Amino acid sequence: MAQGRQGQGRGAAAEAGGPLDQAGVTPAEIQRMFDSYALMQAQDQLKITDEQFPQFLPRFKTLQDVRRKALQDRARILNELRQLVNAPQPDETQMKDRLKALADVDARAADEARKAQDAVDQVLDVRQQAKFRVFEENMERRKLELVTRARQANRKQQ
Amino acid sequence: MHLTPDQLVDIADGTQPESSAPHLAECAACRQQLIDLRAMMAAATDVDVPEPSPLFWAHLSSRVAEAVSAEPARTGWNWWLRVATPFALATAAALAIAFVATTRLIAPHTTESPSGVTFVAERPPLPSETLAPEVTDPSLLMMADLVGNIDFDSAREAGLASRGSAEHAVTHMTEGELQQLHDLLQHELNKSSD
Numbered sequence: 001m002a003q004g005r006q007g008q009g010r011g012a013a014a015e016a017g018g019p020l021d022q023a024g025v026t027p028a029e030i031q032r033m034f035d036s037y038a039l040m041q042a043q044d045q046l047k048i049t050d051e052q053f054p055q056f057l058p059r060f061k062t063l064q065d066v067r068r069k070a071l072q073d074r075a076r077i078l079n080e081l082r083q084l085v086n087a088p089q090p091d092e093t094q095m096k097d098r099l100k101a102l103a104d105v106d107a108r109a110a111d112e113a114r115k116a117q118d119a120v121d122q123v124l125d126v127r128q129q130a131k132f133r134v135f136e137e138n139m140e141r142r143k144l145e146l147v148t149r150a151r152q153a154n155r156k157q158q
Numbered sequence: 159m160h161l162t163p164d165q166l167v168d169i170a171d172g173t174q175p176e177s178s179a180p181h182l183a184e185c186a187a188c189r190q191q192l193i194d195l196r197a198m199m200a201a202a203t204d205v206d207v208p209e210p211s212p213l214f215w216a217h218l219s220s221r222v223a224e225a226v227s228a229e230p231a232r233t234g235w236n237w238w239l240r241v242a243t244p245f246a247l248a249t250a251a252a253l254a255i256a257f258v259a260t261t262r263l264i265a266p267h268t269t270e271s272p273s274g275v276t277f278v279a280e281r282p283p284l285p286s287e288t289l290a291p292e293v294t295d296p297s298l299l300m301m302a303d304l305v306g307n308i309d310f311d312s313a314r315e316a317g318l319a320s321r322g323s324a325e326h327a328v329t330h331m332t333e334g335e336l337q338q339l340h341d342l343l344q345h346e347l348n349k350s351s352d
Contacts, residue, residue, distance in 0.1 A: 025339070033340065150342055
């Protein structure tokens, strides 16, 4: 792997973890570190070449951002629906509006995620595309393992 | 303080009104848990429950069998496992509901004997009760109760660990846990850079 790309990875690691030592750790910082970790693991496991990397990096990040934003948008509208449902006098007009918004978000999210996935696939060969699907499953598992280990380590410290 | 699994179940099944838990109004996570729980309960009562993959049943049935054979001392509860197993094999959702409902119904019952001696039947601890006391996140406690010792693969097969669940868990971690996770991730990132 090229030194420049590795250097970029180290830069991402330092950027993701650097300021936290002084200011405490927030969930947002952890999510940035998760993204950096996923990127570095993807480079390694998919054997991304130096030619692929400049195109793979922004497309992979877009895919992550699209998924995360879809989850956030969905949660926001569900929260609005919850408030409408729990209101003393539910406003059905607003409910219809929010239901439509939810359907729109779902449809848009699916479309954007598919496009983002297609964009990633365009950079990868068929084997890498297959590995990428497996990689994403394994990465979710790995993240959960790290969360569990962090909880256990914190428990032992107390 | 987040709502406990018992409180969430009480509200979801209508035993308690939502107004009994003012915390719901200010906690999006607990509200989401309630919505998820209601959806799960509704799904469990649906006749046409889709059949999960054979891999899930293989995992689950072998684990139930192992648990029964590994704990002969709990003979008083073998009947419960025998009752629970068919439910588990029927549907994952039904298993979750049966587990919560059964443990709520059977524990603890007190019976007065003719001689005046009181017998108290104690239920086995819920998985969530075996967690460290500082683990208060209701989503984690409920997940622990629902899946017990089911591993990640089985949980994923049953649709209980969706994409983004790790990041959701992060939003409920304590400062100490976040610091530990940060250190672990930093170590992993450094390792990957080498």
